Amino acid sequence: MTALDALAAELARAPGLAAKADIAAVTRRLGLTGAGGAAVPVGDDCAAIPDGDGHLLFAIEGFMNRFVAADPWFAGWCGVMVNLSDIAAMGGRPIAVVDALWSPGDGTAAEILDGLRAAARCYGVPVVGGHSNLSTPQPQLAVAVLGRAERLLTSADARPGDRLVMAVDLRGAWRPPFDNWQAALGAPADRLRGDLALLPAIAEAGLARAAKDISQAGVVGTAAMLAECSGVGITIDVTAIPAPPDTDPARWLKAFPSFGYLLAVAPDHEAAVIRRFTDRDIAAATIGHIHAGSVVSITDGRSTAAVCDPGAFPLLGCAPHGMPAVTRPVRTLMGEAVP
Incomplete structure (x- = not known):
């Protein structure tokens, strides 16, 4: 080899x-x-919803529990940063952020929220609401961002x-x-x-x-x-x-x-x-x-x-129009099925 x-x-x-x-x-x-x-196809970095002469963009990210537990402040920061990257990837500009937070008490929650708040301020995008639960066994985080694109990528x-x-x-x-x-x-x-x-x-x-x-x-x-x-x-x-x-x-x-x-x-x-x-x-x-x-x-x-070969063994299951819908599990060309 x-x-x-x-x-x-x-x-x-x-x-x-x-x-x-x-x-x-x-x-x-x-x-x-x-x-x-579909009217709103999937498989992209954001959902692109037709809106007048452009598109509303809706992105969401959920984070690995072990990442949130290991680096809660940075996880909060990333909640904003990675979603804004997805909005930008589709030619859009962000409008607002919401978050969903679970935490075993307010200590870890405070770290996550401080990171999220710092990133929102830095990038100039407001946090406008979300969901919180401070009585769960482990910290978890999901963040969504709304944006708009005049011309899509x-x-x-x-x-x-x-x-x-x-x-x-x-x-x-x-x-x-x-x-x-x-x-x-x-x-x-x-x-x-x-x-x-x-x-x-x-x-x-x-x-x-x-x-x-x-x-x-x-x-x-x-x-x-x-x-x-x-x-x-x-x-x-x-x-x-x-x-x-x-x-x-x-x-x-x-x-x-x-x-x-x-x-x-x-x-x-x-x-x-x-x-x-x-x-x-x-x-x-x-x-x-x-x-x-x-x-x-x-x-x-x-x-x-x-x-x-994602055409034969898809990752997303989002083949373009006119291609057959493939439902087999993804398989690398090394001969190993991805679990």
């Missing part, structure tokens, strides 16, 4: 990718469908021939114990708000077809979700990925960055999109290409190794 094959196998087994396979079971049980199959509009552009803020550091790359804490509020505003500006200028926030599934797992929703294949050049210096490639490819996006961009707009990010000191580069098929692969320029 080559080093590239070993990396592909490690990425295929990554817990962040495996967790996304749970989504297909949920969408199937609810009878939800992807692009072309979706997960369903990537096309063969598009370039895959990655933008990521490298001005940060790892925040243990999880593989979170934190580049927001300590950054000026006006910079954070301006950085998020890049995505709706790109959408409104017509510079990108599709985008997706890099999630806990990491770069390749996020690309797999984009590939599934658009009905395309993606090949990623691991040597082109912007990364912090001296970082283990496998760890970085599985990491959740506080500001990180994948965009499907027509070749004519590739340079302009990259320049929008680099002008604000955000690392950006073309890291791959989008093509016919459904396999997501990695390459080092010499050889190629497949990671997964």
Whole structure:
């Protein structure tokens, strides 16, 4: 097995990718469908609800109990930050935040709420209500955000021939114990708000077809979700990925960055999109290409190794209109079924 094959196998087994396979079971049980199959299709970073000349965006995130227990203040902060990233990924701007909080007493609750409040103030988005229960065995947190987009970036509009552009803020550091790359804490509020505003500006200028926030599934797992929703294949050049210096490639490819996006961009707009990010000191580069098929692969320029095939074994269960609805469990191309 080559080093590239070993990396592909490690990425295929990554817990962040495996967790996304749970989504297909949920969408199937609810009878939800992807692009072309419903008035409000699912599978994107937010629900996009038609509203006049634009769309209301509705995003929600629930957090791992062990994360909330281990780092309650940061979990509260992330409740706002990750939802705003999802709103931005679809070309939107946030309107308001609500939260649902469970905690064994008011001590842990206070830490969570302090983090949430700090992020809301920093990003300039009001918290307008929610739900609380301070008599539960363990802390739990879910946060939802409402936003609006004038022109959507979706997960369903990537096309063969598009370039895959990655933008990521490298001005940060790892925040243990999880593989979170934190580049927001300590950054000026006006910079954070301006950085998020890049995505709706790109959408409104017509510079990108599709985008997706890099999630806990990491770069390749996020690309797999984009590939599934658009009905395309993606090949990623691991040597082109912007990364912090001296970082283990496998760890970085599985990491959740506080500001990180994948965009499907027509070749004519590739340079302009990259320049929008680099002008604000955000690392950006073309890291791959989008093509016919459904396999997501990695390459080092010499050889190629497949990671997964979400078209045959879906993560989300949100195949685009005209594609068969597949209900088999996701399976990596390493021959292992994801539980």
